[in-house]
Amino acid sequence: MTSPPRHLVLWVPDWPVRAALGTAPGDDPVAVMQANLVVACSASARAQGVRRGQRRRVAQTRSPGLRILPADPQQEQRVFVPVLRLLEELVPGVQPLRPGLVALRARGAARYYGGEEQAAMHLIDALAAHGHPGARAGVADGLFTAEQAARLADPVLVVPQGGSREFLAPLPVQALGDEQITALMTKLGVRTLADLAALEVAHVRDRLGERGVRLHDLAAGADSRPLTPQKPEPQLAREIVFDSPLAQAEQVAFAVRQTADAVIGGLTELAQVCTEVRIDLTDDDGVVSSRAWMHPTSFEASDLVDRVRWQLEGMAAQFAATERVGAGILEVRITPTRVDDSAHHQPGLFGQGPEQRLHHAVSRVQAMLGHRGVVTPQVTGGRRLAERQLFQPWGDKTPHERDAALPWPGSLPPPHPSEVFAPPLPARVTAADGTAPTVDERGTLSAPPARIDDVPVLSWAGPWPLRERTWDAAHARIAQRFQIVDESQRAWLALWEDGAWWFEGRYR
Incomplete structure (x- = not known):
């Protein structure tokens, strides 16, 4: 049997805790809860007896000072994106397995950095330098063996080529991650991966089916899963930095025209359009004004320039209200945050419908009158009638903090006054x-x-x-x-x- 290719797996322990805290956990015990169960905990919490799968009451009994944080899978994924980008700059072909765990082919990295252990140490040091200390790395034949090596590493563990079966032998069957089958194996007296690997494949297939055969292959070190590297995300954001601060809104708007063209041009090459964008304006005091803008259909370059101008006008009004002296703009960054296939936004074969013509007409009027020159009525949440009516500038996203679908005790039931x-x-x-x-x-x-x-x-x-x-x-x-x-x-x-x-x- 041909041995699986060499893989390098990087593991950042307790990633849900790190994502929830925004930094590496300290000495205080911390646990992340979901459905009243512990899904992750810090090293200090484990030292006091807190374990994954414990109920909240049991965990707090073991650690009275335990800090409880809610699980947020989207936050974990979002915080892990910069880590992926960092690793992609150092080595090609990084595949995220889940937030906090990535894999890559070891051969190329080992050749570049002078060996498997040297490559792993270089990546661990890079993570530590960017605020993620304590990472571990495992190198072995196949993804499964490399992941188990990373979990046992301190900080790097290299399993020799062809030595996966011997390395996996003493590990418990729970390492396979299949609770249903491993529970049955334990009842049958199969407690380690060596016990499972020693069974005949035909007997495993008769009793557990192809699912059991797959686990048998993993226990024997014959992991045949292919590594699918993540394709790097296209860099859609564009920015411009001025040599000297620009104080006038028209100056900034004129200067960002080419930047806006570059944003739309990059999207056009990918056959995409932008429906939501974030604009960051940095003044010479280092203060960043960031705002998300939404478009009813899709942005064009002129629309982006208008949004920059309107955001500058809003900053000027804010400065006037706070009696702060307005600072000049040093940098403008335009980042598409929501894109769509351009095929969904193509005009009709026989001209545009009334909605498209209305949108273009209203957009032209808004460009002449300003951001709040054209507004649309929205119904929001609230108890008083005046609070429930909102006049939203054309194309802006309706705020979610006053959701009309939420219960508002004391609000007037329909029919409402006209x-x-x-x-x-x-x-x-x-x-x-x-x-x-x-x-x-x-x-x-x-x-x-x-x-x-x-x-x-x-x-x-x-x-x-x-x-x-x-x-x-x-x-x-x-x-x-x-x-x-x-x-x-x-x-x-x-x-x-x-x-x-x-x-x-x-x-x-």
Whole structure:
């Protein structure tokens, strides 16, 4: 049997903990939890008895000072991307197995750095120099054996060629990572990889099928999995650095035209278009203004220039509000953050539809009037009607922090008033004796409303309490809502707040 090719596996221990902390774990015990179970923990936590798979209560019993962090797989992947880019600069053909674990063919790296151990040490030192100390490396025949070597390394373990079976022999069958089959093997008395490798392949296939045969091959050191190197991501971002700071928005906008053309040109070569972009503006004080911009269809070079200009205008307004002296711009970086296949954005064979024509017309108007020159109404979350209406600049992404789909206790159920007063208008509500009705702290109305703005009341309903931030005495707001219909068939949404009556909206 031909032995598998030599592989080098790099392992950064406790990667979920590192990703959650943003740095290498220190001496304090830390554990990452998912579904109330420990999925990763720091070395100091393991020293106190914390283990993967433990329930939260057991882990906290073992380590009373344990710091609990929630698992975030997307964050782990995101933080690992710079590590991949660093390794790709040092050696070609890096394949990420999962966040914190990568593999590559050992032959090329060993030739370049003068040996397998030297190559592994060079990569470990590079990771340590970039804030990822404690990495380990294993070199062996096949991915599985190299990964097991990396987990036992200190910091590098090289398994001689042809020695995989002897190296794997004492390891427990749990190293195979198949809980269902390894549990059955343990019951059958197969506790180590040597025990499994000693079984006849035909017997394993009869009892466990092809899945068991695959595990048998791994235990025998015959890992035939091919290594598929990750294709490096195309560099879509472009930047321009000015020799001297530019203070005028028009100067910066004119200077970034070629940069915007380069961004769109790079996407065109890949048959892609950009639908969301991040623009970073760095001034001569080192302050970076970063903002994400979204496009209803796809960006063109002129659209990117407009976004740079609008972002500069927003910075100028912010400086004026804070009385800070505006600084000149030294660097502009444009990074496409969301791209799509250009085939999805091609114009129709017989011209453009009404939506495309509308978009181009509105975009031209917005380019002339400015970022907030054209707005679209959006319904957001909130308890008061004025909070729920948002006028969003054309093409901007709707903010998610006020999601209308979330529950908002105290918000008005439909049907809603067709006219909303922002801010609420003063109202004259009187009882039959001519005095203004009041509502006490328990929500009790002193007298029924008889007239509203000197018009007799036909019917009314309420009150419905509206309480906000009651835990904060300085910012608490307590109000009572009423629906009132007068004899002129006008329906009002009235509000009693701070000892006065207000119109919040009107039904039409």
